[in-house]
Amino acid sequence: MLRMSENLNETLAQARRLWLFLDYDGTLADFAPTPEHVDPDPELVDLLTRLARHSRLRISVISGRRLSHVRSLVPVPGVLLAGTYGVEMQTPEGEQSNRVVYETIRPALDALKPRWEQLMAGREGFFLEDKGWALALHARFAAEDEAERVLDGARQMATEVASLGPFRLLGGHKFLEIGPTLAHKGRTVEYLLERYPWPGALPVYAGDDDKDEEAFGVIKAHGGIAILVSREPSHTQADCRLESPQAVRQWLEALR
Ligand SMILES: [Mg+2]
The missing domain is CATH 3.40.50.1000 (HAD superfamily/HAD-like)
Structure with a gap:
């Protein structure tokens, strides 16, 4: 290139x-x-x-x-x-x-949010961003191994949710997000x-x-x-x- x-x-x-x-x-x-x-x-x-x-x-x-x-x-x-x-x-x-119609996606995110919060509870360096249309878990300031463990758990939970509706997961370095397919x-x-x-x-x-x-x-x-x-x-x-x-x-x- x-x-x-x-x-x-x-x-x-x-x-x-x-x-x-x-x-x-x-x-x-x-x-x-x-x-x-x-x-x-x-x-x-x-x-x-x-x-x-x-x-x-x-x-x-x-x-x-x-x-x-x-x-x-x-x-x-x-x-x-x-x-x-x-x-x-x-x-x-x-x-x-x-x-996207907000009501078609929000209930699933509302169900997932407290589960992600529980996963992060008491841990340093994590940040849960609620965009309304999407939930993003930032682990940029977390220790490498802990970030990996938490994001793995969060990904499992999000995959279950995503399989039930018009959702997709977005990844990245120390980052996970679930939002509408659009x-x-x-x-x-x-x-x-x-x-x-x-x-x-x-x-x-x-x-x-x-x-x-x-x-x-x-x-x-x-x-x-x-x-x-x-x-x-x-x-x-x-x-x-x-x-x-x-x-x-x-x-x-x-x-x-
Ligand atoms: Mg950019």
Whole structure:
């Protein structure tokens, strides 16, 4: 896989329109200390505001965070926001919608939540995030072996729940989440491309983890470009790589 090459920059420069799909954490901004951290970065807000005014660009931010948090982090008119991997949406005009009926998923999560809480009780370094539409167990600050044991137990419980309804499990490093099957960045990109067609636009997706990787394939199937944000080269379907959120911002600056 290539670093962002001149060829690619040329392709982007020549496209009549660019539809950017951008992940937030680890892509537009460095990771926050906890998922509850929702202070917007003024520099980023300014950058996205300028980009959103550009008629050649369409900007969508697609995050695993709940929509209310994405909205706090990206208070930018004219940008489509997708929270919980696209289960919750806000259009560029500010209209909100949900792609899943809340009542169909919440009872199962309500049943699972106290079981996960019990599993974590009295242990250091765990954090249970209730997004409404999904439950996420973060073990980033837990000891390696304890994290593994707790996440294994949590995964067993979540697998039982997932087998009973329209759910999926999402993994990651010291991380487990259960949410609706539509909590899927690839399916969200597919949905947006179909729902809001923009003739002549080149879709471009930038993201840093395995949840973004699910969107890379969709973007490429639509003739678009996938950008992995990572310090190290890694196994990916992406076309190219940017080293850090700082590099992503520089690249976006240059698009104007
Ligand atoms: Mg990310």
